[in-house]
Amino acid sequence: MINVILQVAQVLGGDNSDIGMILQTLFSLSFIIYLFYAQRIQAMTMLRQVEVTLRKVKTIKDEGRRVSIEMVKEVGKPERDPTPDVDRFLEQFVISPVSMDPAGIMGKLDQLINVSDYTNEAEVKAIAPQATEAEAHNIENLLGAAHALNYYYKAIRHFYLLGKKTMNVYIIMQIHMILPLIIKEIEATSSAIQAFRNGMPIGDGVGPLVVSKLMRGHELIDVARETVAAWVPYEGRTLILLKAKGPGGSVGKPGAGVAKILGDDKKEKKIKAVIMIDAAGKLEGEPVGEIAEGFGAAIGGIGVEKYKIEEAVKARDIPMYAIAIKQDISHVIAPMVEELHKATDTALESVKRIVTERTQEGDHVLVAGIGNTMGIAQ
Amino acid sequence: MMMTEQNTQIPSMSLSWTTLAVIVVIGIFSLFSLWMGFQALSSDRPEQSTYYLLTGTVGFAAIGYMFFRTKAVTTRKPDVPKVDVVTILECPACELKRVRDFKRGDYIHKDDEPCTRCEGNMVITGIHRRAEPEKKPKQ
Ligand SMILES: [Zn+2]
Numbered sequence: 001m002i003n004v005i006l007q008v009a010q011v012l013g014g015d016n017s018d019i020g021m022i023l024q025t026l027f028s029l030s031f032i033i034y035l036f037y038a039q040r041i042q043a044m045t046m047l048r049q050v051e052v053t054l055r056k057v058k059t060i061k062d063e064g065r066r067v068s069i070e071m072v073k074e075v076g077k078p079e080r081d082p083t084p085d086v087d088r089f090l091e092q093f094v095i096s097p098v099s100m101d102p103a104g105i106m107g108k109l110d111q112l113i114n115v116s117d118y119t120n121e122a123e124v125k126a127i128a129p130q131a132t133e134a135e136a137h138n139i140e141n142l143l144g145a146a147h148a149l150n151y152y153y154k155a156i157r158h159f160y161l162l163g164k165k166t167m168n169v170y171i172i173m174q175i176h177m178i179l180p181l182i183i184k185e186i187e188a189t190s191s192a193i194q195a196f197r198n199g200m201p202i203g204d205g206v207g208p209l210v211v212s213k214l215m216r217g218h219e220l221i222d223v224a225r226e227t228v229a230a231w232v233p234y235e236g237r238t239l240i241l242l243k244a245k246g247p248g249g250s251v252g253k254p255g256a257g258v259a260k261i262l263g264d265d266k267k268e269k270k271i272k273a274v275i276m277i278d279a280a281g282k283l284e285g286e287p288v289g290e291i292a293e294g295f296g297a298a299i300g301g302i303g304v305e306k307y308k309i310e311e312a313v314k315a316r317d318i319p320m321y322a323i324a325i326k327q328d329i330s331h332v333i334a335p336m337v338e339e340l341h342k343a344t345d346t347a348l349e350s351v352k353r354i355v356t357e358r359t360q361e362g363d364h365v366l367v368a369g370i371g372n373t374m375g376i377a378q
Numbered sequence: 379m380m381m382t383e384q385n386t387q388i389p390s391m392s393l394s395w396t397t398l399a400v401i402v403v404i405g406i407f408s409l410f411s412l413w414m415g416f417q418a419l420s421s422d423r424p425e426q427s428t429y430y431l432l433t434g435t436v437g438f439a440a441i442g443y444m445f446f447r448t449k450a451v452t453t454r455k456p457d458v459p460k461v462d463v464v465t466i467l468e469c470p471a472c473e474l475k476r477v478r479d480f481k482r483g484d485y486i487h488k489d490d491e492p493c494t495r496c497e498g499n500m501v502i503t504g505i506h507r508r509a510e511p512e513k514k515p516k517q
Contacts, residue, residue: 191461
């Protein structure tokens with residue numbers, strides 16, 4: 001091998017000095033080393049980038065845990081140290097039901113979510129006995145964010161350590177490829193810590209905020225768990241406004257709420273349309289707070305609530321209009337930006353326009369504001 | 379405890395001093411190579427200078443790349459973002475509007491402090507992040 005290089009160098013260099021020879025040999029040698037070890041070098045470079053992210057995530061998830069414990073101590077005033085309880089919560093998991101035979105999976109998921117919701121609520125009450133209802137909900141949200149950060153950290157660490165152990169470029173690539181997206185999600189979750197700690201309205205709260213503007217001052221009726229509705233007259237119509245009950249952080253059960261309201265109306269058939277307002281992910285390049293109108297059930301999540309709404313609306317065969325307020329993933333659980341706050345007024349105008357243009361006087365219209373109502377009362 | 383266990387599980391991979399040594403070695407090598415290149419250029423064998431100059435330039439390019447990379451790593455401080463949030467209060471009676479810093483316990487539609495102009499109570503009508511001055515888009 002070296003002979004070959006020397007020959008090549010000789011051909012290239014002609015009758016030059018010894019130093020020139022050495023330089024050229026080194027040059028060729030480094031080229032050949034790179035030829036064989038390029039992948040390893042690449043793997044190390046990628047691993048280093050993963051490591052940097054891992055450190056960053058560790059700082060953020062430790063902060064999430066610290067703030068959670070601090071908040072539980074501060075507002076909950078527990079008799080014993082809540083640290084083990086918080087740590088236990090951070091390791092909590094939910095096993096999703098088998099989906100090979102998907103019939104009836106919605107019922108299973110619904111039951112599973114209800115059990116975890118009720119259990120977590122009871123646990124938060126137990127570790128933070130002095131917290132108000134709103135504060136307890138905010139603690140639940142904060143613990144949820146800390147849980148997500150802990151999970152991200154563990155997932156990245158898993159790939160990092162596995163990659164380091166095997167030095168397999170394909171294992172490292174799996175995590176490296178999606179690193180920018182993961183970083184974005186982690187940054188989004190980390191900005192939730194401040195919002196959840198203080199009970200500030202978040203980007204996801206645009207739906208409830210729009211509805212709350214119409215709802216204020218009217219009599220409220222509990223229609224489902226943590227979900228309230230109000231019957232409000234508007235331009236000869238009756239708007240049935242539905243949102244999660246604030247100002248504690250909660251998304252409520254809009255599916256159950258819509259199903260109940262539509263079910264109660266089964267005989268009279270007064271409700272002629274459903275309008276849903278929700279935050280929607282914007283594409284890169286779209287402005288924050290842009291309003292888009294469309295059709296269908298505007299609601300995210302794992303799909304249980306969406307399923308319930310679709311079923312209830314299908315049973316009645318009435319149109320379902322959607323208003324989306326566009327925002328970036330980094331806005332969804334961060335303190336609400338001004339653009340989104342302004343966009344709620346525009347969205348309110350859209351609601352009013354849809355009501356006057358697409359329904360008749362005397363009709364009832366169900367308007368549901370979907371999202372987390374933290375920091376937004378009614 | 380669990381958390382301290384996790385600490386020890388991240389092996390450190392800090393290469394800063396080795397990187398520095400490599401940079402110094404490559405630097406000397408490249409400088410020497412460049413010097414040889416210029417020597418050859420002014421001597422009777424100008425055709426050889428190409429190789430020397432190429433080697434030297436590649437060396438400096440490598441140094442530049444390494445320096446850029448380590449800098450990018452060290453200057454990105456991992457921190458948890460904190461933003462300024464403001465509360466907007468409006469008096470429903472006299473339409474006085476006031477903006478103040480967010481306080482814990484504030485929420486939209488809350489009857490808050492008494493109005494400074496009339497008898498009524500001010501209501502919180504908005505809570506949002508304080509508009510930040512235009513930032514340069516990060517890549
Ligand atoms: Zn006033």
